[in-house]
Amino acid sequence: MAQDNKTYEPLINPDDFNSIQTTISIMNVTTRMEIKPKKFGPEEIGIKLIEFMGMELVFEIPANSCAPGHNVLIHIEATGPDKKKVQFNTTAKVTELEDPGDNRHTIKVSLLQYDEMSYNDFNSLFSSRQQEIEEFFNGVKGR
Amino acid sequence: MANLDPKKMAQLFSAYIGVRKIVIADESSSSRAGLAKTMIDMGAKASLITMASSYSVAESEIARVKPHVVICDYDLGKAMGLTLLQMQRKSQADTKNSLFVLVTGNTSQSAVAQAAEEDVDTFIIKPYTVESIRRSIMQAAILKVYPNDYQKTVDEGKKLLFEAKPDEAIALFDKAMTLHPKPSLACFYKGQAELMKQMMDNAQGDYMEGLAFNKIHYKCMTGLYDLFMQKQMYSEAYDIVKKLSRYFPANPQRLASVMRLAIMTKSYEDIEGFYRNFMDIEARTEELSRYVTAALVVCGKYYFQNDLPSRALELMNKAAITAAGRTKVLREIIITLLSFKQQKQAQDFLNRFPAETRKGADFLSMELVVLDGLVSVSKTIENGRRLLQQDLHDPAVYTVLIRRSNEAKLFDAAEQLLQTAVQKWPQQAKEFQDAASEGLRKSGGK
Numbered sequence: 001m002a003q004d005n006k007t008y009e010p011l012i013n014p015d016d017f018n019s020i021q022t023t024i025s026i027m028n029v030t031t032r033m034e035i036k037p038k039k040f041g042p043e044e045i046g047i048k049l050i051e052f053m054g055m056e057l058v059f060e061i062p063a064n065s066c067a068p069g070h071n072v073l074i075h076i077e078a079t080g081p082d083k084k085k086v087q088f089n090t091t092a093k094v095t096e097l098e099d100p101g102d103n104r105h106t107i108k109v110s111l112l113q114y115d116e117m118s119y120n121d122f123n124s125l126f127s128s129r130q131q132e133i134e135e136f137f138n139g140v141k142g143r
Numbered sequence: 144m145a146n147l148d149p150k151k152m153a154q155l156f157s158a159y160i161g162v163r164k165i166v167i168a169d170e171s172s173s174s175r176a177g178l179a180k181t182m183i184d185m186g187a188k189a190s191l192i193t194m195a196s197s198y199s200v201a202e203s204e205i206a207r208v209k210p211h212v213v214i215c216d217y218d219l220g221k222a223m224g225l226t227l228l229q230m231q232r233k234s235q236a237d238t239k240n241s242l243f244v245l246v247t248g249n250t251s252q253s254a255v256a257q258a259a260e261e262d263v264d265t266f267i268i269k270p271y272t273v274e275s276i277r278r279s280i281m282q283a284a285i286l287k288v289y290p291n292d293y294q295k296t297v298d299e300g301k302k303l304l305f306e307a308k309p310d311e312a313i314a315l316f317d318k319a320m321t322l323h324p325k326p327s328l329a330c331f332y333k334g335q336a337e338l339m340k341q342m343m344d345n346a347q348g349d350y351m352e353g354l355a356f357n358k359i360h361y362k363c364m365t366g367l368y369d370l371f372m373q374k375q376m377y378s379e380a381y382d383i384v385k386k387l388s389r390y391f392p393a394n395p396q397r398l399a400s401v402m403r404l405a406i407m408t409k410s411y412e413d414i415e416g417f418y419r420n421f422m423d424i425e426a427r428t429e430e431l432s433r434y435v436t437a438a439l440v441v442c443g444k445y446y447f448q449n450d451l452p453s454r455a456l457e458l459m460n461k462a463a464i465t466a467a468g469r470t471k472v473l474r475e476i477i478i479t480l481l482s483f484k485q486q487k488q489a490q491d492f493l494n495r496f497p498a499e500t501r502k503g504a505d506f507l508s509m510e511l512v513v514l515d516g517l518v519s520v521s522k523t524i525e526n527g528r529r530l531l532q533q534d535l536h537d538p539a540v541y542t543v544l545i546r547r548s549n550e551a552k553l554f555d556a557a558e559q560l561l562q563t564a565v566q567k568w569p570q571q572a573k574e575f576q577d578a579a580s581e582g583l584r585k586s587g588g589k
Contacts, residue, residue, distance in 0.1 A: 010416070011385060011401060014423035016252040016392045020268075048248070049270040050173055058270075060173035081251065100172035102196070126250075126268060130275055133255050133266050139359045140259040140390075142328035143286060 018081040020125060024049060026061070029091075030070040038062035040103040049076070052123060055111050056095070063103045070094045072109060078125055088122040090114035147285065156281045157186030159240075159288050164208050165192045168201035168215035168224060169246070174269070178214055178246060181276050198222035202230060209234040210241075214280075217247035217254050228261055240288055244280055246271065253393040260361060260391050293322040297329050300336075309336040327353035327360035334366055346370055359390050381408045395430035402438035406445070414442045418461055436465045436472050440479065447483040456488060468497040470505035477509045478539065489513050508537035515543050523547045538568050542578045549582025557582060 024047045026035040037046040040062075051058035057074075066072065076088045092109035099105055111119070137143070147155070165187055169175045175194045183189055193208050195201035198219040205213065205227060213231050215224040228243045235241045245258050248269040258266050264283040267276055290298065300315035313336045319329035330353030337346035347370055353363035364387050371380035381404040388394070388401050398417075405413045421427065421435045439462035446455035459476045466472035473492055480489040493513045496506045507530055515523050527544040530537075541564035548557035557579060564575045 009385065009389075010420050011388050011398075011413075012392045012417070012420045012424065013252075013389065014420070014425070016256070017424050019249050019251045019254075048171065048173075050171075050177060051270050052272045058173075058177065060171055098173075098176065100176040102172040104172050106173040106176065126270060127272075127275070129250050130268055130271070130279075133250075133268065134279065136255060136359070137259050137266060139357050140256075140361045141262075142325065142331075142353075142357055142360050142362070 015081045020081065020129065021079045022049060023077045024059070025075045026059070026065075027073040028066045028070055029073055031066070033065075035061055035065040035072075038065075038103075043103070045102075045104055050106070052126070053108070056108055057092070057111070058106060058108050060104050060106055063099070063105050065105065066094050066097070066107065068094050068097050071112075074109070076122065078122060080125060080129075086118070086121045086125050088114070088118045090119070152281055152285055153185075155289055156284055159284055160185055160187045160212070163187070163191065163211040163240075165212040165214065166195055166201060166204050166208055166210040167192060168195040168198070168204075168213065168219060168227065170196060170216065170220060172196065174216070174246070178276075181273055182214075184273075185277060185280070198224070198227075201227055205230045205234055211235060211237070212242045212244070214244045214246055217245050217249040217258070225258060225261055225263070228263060242280070242284055242287065244283070246276070256391040257393045260394065291322075293319055293326065293329070296322060297332060300329075300332055304332065304336055304339065307339065309339040312336045325356040327357040327363055329353075330356065331360065331362040331366055334363070334370075338370070343370060343374060361391070364390075377404060377407050380404055381410065395428065395434050398431060399434045399437075402434060402441075405438070406441055409445075411442050411445055414438050415458070418465075421465075432465055432467070433469075436462045436469070439465065440472070440475055443476075444479055447479070447485075452483070452485070455483075456485075459488075459492070463492060463495055468500065470496060470500050470503060474505045474509055474539075477513060481512060486513075486516070504535050504537055507535055508539045511543055512539050515547070520547050520551050524551060524553070536567065538564065538571050538574075541567075542574060545575055546578040546582040546585075549579055550585040552586050 026047060028035055035047060037044050045062040048060045049057060050060055070093070072092050072094060074090050074092055078086045080086075091112045091114070093112060094107050095110045096108040097105055160182065165182060167175050167178050169178070175196070179189070179192050179194065182192065193204050193210070195204050201215065201219065210231065213227060215227055217224050224245060224247070231241065231243055232238055242264045244265050244267065245263055246267045246269065247254070250268045255266055264287065265279045267279050286294070296315055296319040300312045300319065303312035303315065313333055316329045316333035316336065320326040323329070330349045334346040334349035334353070337343075337349060347367065350363045350367040350370065353360050354367070357363075364383060368380055368383045368387065371377070371383060381401070384397065384400050384404055388397050391397065401417070402414060405411070405417070418435060418439060421431065424431075439458045443455040443458035443462065446452070446458065459480070462472060463476060473496055477489045477492050480492065490513050493509055500506050511523070511526055511530060514526070523543060524547050527540055527547070530540050531544075541560055545557050545560045545564065548554075548560060561575055561579050565572045
């Protein structure tokens with residue numbers, strides 16, 4: 001950005017409009033099928049990571065992609081607003097499956113083999129962002 | 144609240160949530176189910192939880208159920224979940240005991256800042272841990288429903304303010320300031336009390352004290368901005384509003400204020416910098432585009448007025464690009480260029496109207512205006528009359544026709560056009576009169 005004689009301070013930081021981007025791929029090792037986004041009518045159901053539960057993760061996936069007891073291979077790549085990338089790979093077992101409707105299934109997977117440092121990096125990308133948000137809210141509201 | 148132990152907090156929250164009606168709005172059924180389960184684990188009653196799978200369902204459920212607690216995603220299809228907050232506030236009279244919680248995969252600072260500005264109670268990102276949801280929602284509820292001594296004192300002071308008792312209110316806010324390590328909220332309300340007493344310098348001091356405790360305190364920043372504007376301290380207002388824009392970037396109205404103050408304080412180079420900033424944003428909204436475009440055109444006019452035509456044209460060009468075919472912007476640019484005798488450049492911009500807009504009023508009226516002076520007077524009048532017959536009533540068309548009709552000594556026609564134009568657009572009466580006078584001068588008079 002060109003600078004004038006007086007110090008120019010950017011009005012808007014473009015990074016402020018970027019979210020953490022997550023790309024998830026899951027291979028169902030048991031069925032040897034990749035779990036892919038599926039179209040149900042006009043709606044496409046993809047893979048979303050919903051919840052961290054210690055050594056377990058909760059995903060939303062297209063319905064009928066796997067079953068409890070299946071082994072899966074998960075690859076997640078997350079990119080922060082500052083473009084920093086974090087990758088996490090793990091083998092896991094599907095321990096629970098729920099059918100909340102709408103052509104989706106919610107699965108809970110138990111992590112089997114993974115690199116702990118990568119997992120911590122991945123986890124802390126979100127936990128530190130949550131912390132930042134809470135501090136920002138407290139500051140803005142004067143809590 | 145910091146002194147409450149976790150067990151006590153959980154008990155208080157369970158007592159609160161157990162009798163509250165909740166609406167959970169999220170397009171993902173997995174998320175809805177997960178959030179409902181978490182709320183039930185925290186003490187909510189399943190029978191008091193309503194699910195909404197879309198914005199429209201959430202709207203009707205909020206109106207029907209009048210929930211105390213709304214938990215929703217920031218993005219609900221094409222609509223923003225945040226707009227449900229106003230609906231909840233209208234439907235739920237008991238706002239002191241109500242909560243609005245965002246649980247979303249949108250982790251952008253712009254979304255977070257917008258939520259904080261709208262006074263959302265808490266913002267939780269996905270993927271979440273159950274612990275983070277519990278902690279966040281509990282804290283937000285306890286703060287609101289079981290306020291600590293600081294908050295209670297500030298609230299009592301606010302009551303006195305509403306009763307127009309500023310001196311008594313100030314005493315309470317002074318007391319509140321001893322009850323919190325960073326009492327920015329008390330400083331803000333003390334400032335409000337000083338304003339009530341017309342003590343603007345004192346109010347300014349209070350807001351600044353609040354910001355010294357906490358540089359992003361929203362109320363102190365906006366209070367200071369409003370005060371500077373009232374005192375016509377535009378440079379200071381400009382500095383504050385720029386800071387507000389940096390911390391709360393997704394507010395287009397504020398961007399408009401920044402642009403306006405940049406012009407008022409003659410900080411034209413800043414506008415060019417803002418444009419470069421703006422172009423770096425990947426997800427540019429329509430509203431943001433409009434404000435930036437308008438500012439570029441105004442900036443361009445300034446450069447023309449100060450005899451810097453090439454710089455002006457550069458900005459007009461940028462405005463046209465940002466406008467992405469919006470015909471009102473091209474029209475404004477053309478009118479500006481013609482007012483500064485930039486005939487050829489005006490013609491270039493006329494050629495930038497997209498093909499599909501060339502039967503529209505903006506293009507046809509600008510075509511008449513640009514060609515006026517390049518074709519004969521009679522041809523201009525013929526073209527203009529044809530547009531009126533096609534029911535294209537545009538002030539620019541009338542201005543040209545009034546002037547040329549008088550020039551061609553068609554005085555009755557010019558007078559009729561003038562009367563019609565003034566009746567339709569009274570705020571532009573002077574412009575039409577000036578056109579009539581110019582035409583008369585060129586004709587040698589009646």
